[in-house]
Amino acid sequence: MARSNKERTEATRLALIEAARRLFVEKGYAETATPDIVAEAGVTRGALYHHFEDKRALFRATLEREAEAVASHIEAVSIPAGSARAALLLGASAYFDAMAVPGRTRLLLLEAPAVLGFEAVSDIDRDNAEGTLKTGLAGLLGPGADAGKLEALTGLLSAAFDRAAIAIEAGADRKAYEDAIAALLDGLVRA
Known part of the structure; x- marks a missing residue:
């Protein structure tokens, strides 16, 4: 069964938060770069900025x-x-x-x-x-x-x-x- 746009949107947002959490814990905020977050989350940079300002x-x-x-x-x-x-x-x-x-x-x-x-x-x-x-x-x-x-x-x-x-x-x-x-x-x- 295909997921709705709302479900895909929430899944992407959650993937970004979970990836960011792992990297913020491992490296700290200052040493975590957004390209690392999107790579860890398996999403595009555009997806990151669609969900979060920065x-x-x-x-x-x-x-x-x-x-x-x-x-x-x-x-x-x-x-x-x-x-x-x-x-x-x-x-x-x-x-x-x-x-x-x-x-x-x-x-x-x-x-x-x-x-x-x-x-x-x-x-x-x-x-x-x-x-x-x-x-x-x-x-x-x-x-x-x-x-x-x-x-x-x-x-x-x-x-x-x-x-x-x-x-x-x-x-x-x-x-x-x-x-x-x-x-x-x-x-x-x-x-």
């Missing part, structure tokens, strides 16, 4: 796909939890699992801020896992939690999770970070 736009699409995968994994694992604390701890563990996918920490936490800048990376975070974190923290702090404080805590904890993922990727003890997150959450409840 290499930076392709990189952003690659990051958005990675961030969506992380968020989906966190949500799938943390939603069944019985309490806000349990959901946050399960979510933290799920985040570390998701970030253990080879290349993901490099792409999302090291390359992304350098290539796209803080604001663009923050937007990607807000559109994905950060919302789940904010919801969990709101549940932990209870009704009447100050909105400004909740926003600030979400940003701080999100940054702490990212820093932990970088350290774990570099060989740090994951359990120590999970225990530290539990202590932070328990401190928030006591405060």
Whole structure:
């Protein structure tokens, strides 16, 4: 059965994103050239520019796909939890699992801020896992939690999770970070 134009278009877009991901992980953004991406994807240069304005736009699409995968994994694992604390701890563990996918920490936490800048990376975070974190923290702090404080805590904890993922990727003890997150959450409840 022949594929529709929409299916072919999506398949080409996906092939470009997957090829770009492999090369961005292997070589880094700066060392990855668009001719290498199109060769890896098995498409023409015209196909690349039909789907993406430039290499930076392709990189952003690659990051958005990675961030969506992380968020989906966190949500799938943390939603069944019985309490806000349990959901946050399960979510933290799920985040570390998701970030253990080879290349993901490099792409999302090291390359992304350098290539796209803080604001663009923050937007990607807000559109994905950060919302789940904010919801969990709101549940932990209870009704009447100050909105400004909740926003600030979400940003701080999100940054702490990212820093932990970088350290774990570099060989740090994951359990120590999970225990530290539990202590932070328990401190928030006591405060």
